[in-house]
Amino acid sequence: MANENGRPKVVERDEIVRALxxxxxxxxxxxxxxxxxxxxxxxxxxxxxxxxxxxxxxxxCLNQLEPQTEGSITLAGITIDARKAATKKQLxxxxxxxxxxxxxxxxxxHLSVLQNISLPQQRVLGRPxxxxxxxxxxxxxxxxxxxxxxxxxxxxxxxxxxxxxIARALALDPKIMLFDEPTSALDPxxxxxxxxxxxxxxxxxxxxxxxxxxxxxxxxxxxRVMIMADGRVLEEGPSQSxxxxxxxxxxQRFLQAVKNR
Amino acid sequence: MSAxxxxxxxxxIPWTLAITAGAFTMGAILGIPLCAMRVSRSWLxxxxxxxxxxxxxxxxxxVWLFLLYFGIGSGFFQVGPMQxxxxxxxxxxxxxxxxxxxxxxxxxxxxxxxxxxxxxMPRWSVFIDIMVPQLVRVILPSATSYIIGLLKDSAIASxxxxxxxxxxxxxxxxxHFQGLEVFAVAGLFYILISLxxxxxxxxxxxxxxxxxxx
Ligand SMILES: Nc1ncnc2c1ncn2[C@@H]1O[C@H](COP(=O)(O)OP(=O)(O)OP(=O)(O)O)[C@@H](O)[C@H]1O
Ligand SMILES: [Mg+2]
Numbered sequence: 001m002a003n004e005n006g007r008p009k010v011v012e013r014d015e016i017v018r019a020l021x022x023x024x025x026x027x028x029x030x031x032x033x034x035x036x037x038x039x040x041x042x043x044x045x046x047x048x049x050x051x052x053x054x055x056x057x058x059x060x061c062l063n064q065l066e067p068q069t070e071g072s073i074t075l076a077g078i079t080i081d082a083r084k085a086a087t088k089k090q091l092x093x094x095x096x097x098x099x100x101x102x103x104x105x106x107x108x109x110h111l112s113v114l115q116n117i118s119l120p121q122q123r124v125l126g127r128p129x130x131x132x133x134x135x136x137x138x139x140x141x142x143x144x145x146x147x148x149x150x151x152x153x154x155x156x157x158x159x160x161x162x163x164x165x166i167a168r169a170l171a172l173d174p175k176i177m178l179f180d181e182p183t184s185a186l187d188p189x190x191x192x193x194x195x196x197x198x199x200x201x202x203x204x205x206x207x208x209x210x211x212x213x214x215x216x217x218x219x220x221x222x223x224r225v226m227i228m229a230d231g232r233v234l235e236e237g238p239s240q241s242x243x244x245x246x247x248x249x250x251x252q253r254f255l256q257a258v259k260n261r
Numbered sequence: 262m263s264a265x266x267x268x269x270x271x272x273x274i275p276w277t278l279a280i281t282a283g284a285f286t287m288g289a290i291l292g293i294p295l296c297a298m299r300v301s302r303s304w305l306x307x308x309x310x311x312x313x314x315x316x317x318x319x320x321x322x323x324v325w326l327f328l329l330y331f332g333i334g335s336g337f338f339q340v341g342p343m344q345x346x347x348x349x350x351x352x353x354x355x356x357x358x359x360x361x362x363x364x365x366x367x368x369x370x371x372x373x374x375x376x377x378x379x380x381x382m383p384r385w386s387v388f389i390d391i392m393v394p395q396l397v398r399v400i401l402p403s404a405t406s407y408i409i410g411l412l413k414d415s416a417i418a419s420x421x422x423x424x425x426x427x428x429x430x431x432x433x434x435x436x437h438f439q440g441l442e443v444f445a446v447a448g449l450f451y452i453l454i455s456l457x458x459x460x461x462x463x464x465x466x467x468x469x470x471x472x473x474x475x
Contacts, residue, residue: 063379065375065378065379092381095378095379095380095381096381098379099379100376100379100380102372102375102376102379104370104372105372106370106372106373106375106376107376108373108376108391109395110394110395110398119386119390120380120381120382123382123383123386123390124380124381124382124383165376168380169379169380172380172381
């Protein structure tokens with residue numbers, strides 16, 4: 001099938017993420033059930049689905065903010081199996097490869113924009129401050145916020161804060177970026193600036209997993225789409241075929257509902 | 262009032278300050294393990310903390326003081342009036358500050374922990390670089406107003422013979438039969454000491470909180 005958004009079609013490339021039969025329960029409440037998932041290097045996967053279907057939980061399992069209770073997850077060569085507690089080293093190595101962006105930005109309010117981006121580089125990678133600051137300024141430039149370096153996060157709009165959060169994650173040179181509804185807390189207009197940055201990242205070849213309610217993003221920027229409901233994968237495949245021609249009745253209902261909103 | 266009387270009351274100030282500072286320091290430190298117990302995952306530790314805090318807070322300061330000084334202090338241990346006063350007020354302060362700490366912890370958005378973990382920040386750095394600065398900004402205003410309260414409570418030390426402001430004022434007023442003047446001066450001293458503390462409270466509340474406000 002022709003690829004309309006101009007990104008090279010992903011053929012055989014390294015796997016960065018593989019989830020095998022992943023399940024997650026909170027007490028007796030089963031939130032994820034038998035999830036299988038592969039993400040290859042350079043690929044953008046969009047995860048969509050109704051509220052409460054377990055999208056955030058799955059994303060948080062990928063970087064082990066939430067350990068899965070069943071199955072195994074491999075990210076950047078580190079495999080973590082639910083039957084065996086992860087070692088500290090495994091968690092560190094795994095999280096070092098995965099950058100995460102949250103719905104609520106989660107910038108550090110007491111640090112300036114520049115410090116927000118530089119401090120993790122200093123503490124996690126051991127970069128000297130001067131070097132970290134150079135990298136931070138370059139990233140701020142890239143997300144169009146060079147002038148905000150010395151402001152505090154409260155002084156920035158939501159869209160700007162989210163772009164800063166993206167820069168903060170990128171500064172640690174992740175192999176994959178995980179986004180949990182990065183634009184849901186934003187006015188549509190501010191959401192667009194964030195989506196533009198994400199599109200540029202995708203075009204630059206960054207591997208991304210994006211939980212989103214932005215159907216346009218899912219259809220045009222991502223290579224593949226996964227639709228979830230009730231903790232299971234309903235459908236998964238190339239973006240356009242999934243978005244335009246879903247096979248299951250449940251997926252059709254969901255897409256219909258979002259499109260008519 | 263004579264200059265001599267004034268000097269006697271003035272000589273009480275260091276003792277008042279010492280009790281306040283001592284009790285606050287002790288409470289500030291004691292509050293940390295109490296707060297840690299209170300928010301711990303262990304059911305037992307949590308209940309112990311609740312009971313300790315409840316007991317420390319429900320008994321009036323003067324009863325704690327007499328218990329320490331006349332009760333324990335006259336028996337097996339030797340406890341001086343100064344130690345007894347600092348420890349009695351320090352214990353109560355510890356209980357109160359542990360609750361202030363807990364409130365501050367709760368006021369930190371859970372996203373701050375998540376972001377720190379996702380960024381892979383080392384544990385010490387999350388504590389020192391991220392949590393402590395935010396906690397201090399939240400705690401400072403309540404802690405400073407607590408200090409003002411403590412300053413006034415330190416007057417109970419006069420009951421066991423610590424020669425702080427209230428004790429000296431009492432002493433002078435009895436000797437010269439001039440209660441009104443003497444106690445007015447003593448009150449003035451308490452106000453003067455409170456002013457700088459209150460200024461710090463206002464500053465921390467305004468400037469620092471504005472920075473971390475979401
Ligand atoms: N820490 C938790 N403890 C208990 N239950 C949880 C926890 N986190 C999530 N859940 C439950 O798991 C289910 C899936 O939640 P999740 O946040 O993953 O859904 P979602 O697909 O991201 O929804 P939304 O689109 O609203 O963000 C929900 O029923 C939620 O109540
Ligand atoms: Mg979610």
